[in-house]
Amino acid sequence: EPEVTQTPSHQVTQMGQEVILRCVPISNHLYFYWYRQILGQKVEFLVSFYNNEISEKSEIFDDQFSVERPDGSNFTLKIRSTKLEDSAMYFCASSARDTMTNSPLHFGNGTRLTVT
Amino acid sequence: GQSLEQPSEVTAVEGAIVQINCTYQTSGFYGLSWYQQHDGGAPTFLSYNALDGLEETGRFSSFLSRSDSYGYLLLQELQMKDSASYFCAVRSGGGQNFVFGPGTRLSVLP
Numbered sequence: 312e313p314e315v316t317q318t319p320s321h322q323v324t325q326m327g328q329e330v331i332l333r334c335v336p337i338s339n340h341l342y343f344y345w346y347r348q349i350l351g352q353k354v355e356f357l358v359s360f361y362n363n364e365i366s367e368k369s370e371i372f373d374d375q376f377s378v379e380r381p382d383g384s385n386f387t388l389k390i391r392s393t394k395l396e397d398s399a400m401y402f403c404a405s406s407a408r409d410t411m412t413n414s415p416l417h418f419g420n421g422t423r424l425t426v427t
Numbered sequence: 428g429q430s431l432e433q434p435s436e437v438t439a440v441e442g443a444i445v446q447i448n449c450t451y452q453t454s455g456f457y458g459l460s461w462y463q464q465h466d467g468g469a470p471t472f473l474s475y476n477a478l479d480g481l482e483e484t485g486r487f488s489s490f491l492s493r494s495d496s497y498g499y500l501l502l503q504e505l506q507m508k509d510s511a512s513y514f515c516a517v518r519s520g521g522g523q524n525f526v527f528g529p530g531t532r533l534s535v536l537p
Binding site: 319344352353354355356359367369373402415416417419421 | 460462466468469470471472475514524525526527528529530
């Protein structure tokens with residue numbers, strides 16, 4: 312079964328450094344998302360991406376965050392200057408169609424980001 | 428905006444039936460979804476209800492009452508592997524993303 316893959320699985324970085332989290336969504340999916348989950352808490356929406364542009368973003372997704380689909384397969388999340396509170400599990404997800412239909416989110420296994 | 432409420436924890440024994448409730452407030456409604464997440468793992472899709480009533484998928488069923496802004500996930504014949512967190516989720520009004528509830532941690536005891 313096709314799956315969403317994320318790299319790296321773990322990332323440790325120092326405060327103020329830039330990080331890039333990488334994702335390969337399922338190949339025939341059209342909608343891409345980043346969510347994050349602070350340990351023991353709920354899954355929080357960051358951003359959705361469709362047709363090579365951001366379709367929606369949350370309050371969390373401030374100017375320090377950016378997303379890109381540099382080629383036909385990868386989908387990246389960049390944090391320009393990491394803060395301690397950015398420490399979380401970051402999940403990439405994709406869906407075949409928009410969420411108005413029964414098109415569930417398929418999540419990757421996540422990247423655990425630790426900012427020291 | 429959207430908000431969802433779920434019990435934080437539920438405990439049951441193997442072979443039992445457990446119901447996990449979810450109430451929601453949302454501007455516009457486009458269906459209620461349920462996801463399962465094992466410790467350290469990714470959320471995985473379980474079910475989706477757009478209309479009132481019960482949807483059954485094997486040992487798992489999901490129910491929706493739009494008039495009550497309420498749904499539940501029913502797990503039957505519980506197995507140890509069902510120990511996980513369960514999240515209900517609604518699509519944000521007019522948006523493309525899902526808003527997740529706080530999650531219910533299910534512990535299945537032998």
